[in-house]
Amino acid sequence: MNKITPCLWCDNNVEEMAEFYRSVFTDFAVLNTARRSGDGSVLTMNFRINGQEFMALNGGPHFKFSPAISFFITCQKQDEVDDYWTKLAAGGGAPGQCGWLTDRFGVSWQIVPAILGELLQDPDRDKAARTMQAMLKMTKLDIAVLKQAHDNP
Numbered sequence: 026m027n028k029i030t031p032c033l034w035c036d037n038n039v040e041e042m043a044e045f046y047r048s049v050f051t052d053f054a055v056l057n058t059a060r061r062s063g064d065g066s067v068l069t070m071n072f073r074i075n076g077q078e079f080m081a082l083n084g085g086p087h088f089k090f091s092p093a094i095s096f097f098i099t100c101q102k103q104d105e106v107d108d109y110w111t112k113l114a115a116g117g118g119a120p121g122q123c124g125w126l127t128d129r130f131g132v133s134w135q136i137v138p139a140i141l142g143e144l145l146q147d148p149d150r151d152k153a154a155r156t157m158q159a160m161l162k163m164t165k166l167d168i169a170v171l172k173q174a175h176d177n178p
Contacts, residue, residue, distance in 0.1 A: 030078045032082055035083055098136050121133075124160075124165065
């Protein structure tokens with residue numbers, strides 16, 4: 026069991042959100058659902074994505090998501106970056122800079138290749154700086170372009 030479980034305050038669309046995330050992530054499971062006693066509608070739903078538990082609360086329109094909180098997905102290969110990017114942006118999501126995007130529910134995601142950290146931490150600061158400059162020009166991150174910037178002055 027997680028010691029910390031993020032709770033997503035939703036505008037009465039928890040079930041829609043869960044179905045969307047089920048379509049994006051192959052490792053997705055609904056853990057439990059609590060319903061309101063009066064009309065039986067969903068109050069909360071706990072689900073797990075890639076081993077991380079979340080709670081989603083149908084709280085209404087009082088609060089909105091912000092990029093101040095985002096979920097970081099580490100990808101090993103470009104096809105994984107591309108797949109998450111395409112799926113999470115589908116249906117009204119919006120691309121951001123440097124691997125960030127907002128899905129159609131307003132949740133912010135960072136889709137980042139694992140190699141980016143290695144390239145940015147290179148002891149050769151010129152290589153790291155070239156990598157950073159290339160990343161700053163991107164929306165979806167491109168591993169080949171990042172490596173090329175890193176390796177070629």
